[in-house]
Amino acid sequence: xxxLHKQPNLKxxxxxxxxxxxxxxxxxxLTAETVDLIFYQYSLLPSVxxxxxxxxxxxxxxxxxRKLKVRGSLAPAGT
Numbered sequence: 095x096x097x098l099h100k101q102p103n104l105k106x107x108x109x110x111x112x113x114x115x116x117x118x119x120x121x122x123x124l125t126a127e128t129v130d131l132i133f134y135q136y137s138l139l140p141s142v143x144x145x146x147x148x149x150x151x152x153x154x155x156x157x158x159x160r161k162l163k164v165r166g167s168l169a170p171a172g173t
Contacts, residue, residue, distance in 0.1 A: 114152065114153055114156060117152050118149040118150075118152040118153050119149070121145075121148040121149055121151075121152045122145040122146070122148055122149040123145070124148075125141070125144050125145045125147075125148040125149075126141040126142070126144070126145040129141035129144055129145075
């Protein structure tokens, strides 16, 4: 973290991080609100874990995809 300002692609890192943060927050809110609309009075128990799961997946999936792509384990579509 202390070496972040020395990164040559700092603008890309910050832009990507901000995009993922906004997307994860939106996924959490949308999931919680959807569960709230579906279950109305009984929404607290399922909405919190599902919202956290949606937010976590929003952060983890792009990073996992990027790591697989770098390692070459992810074959292009159609092969």
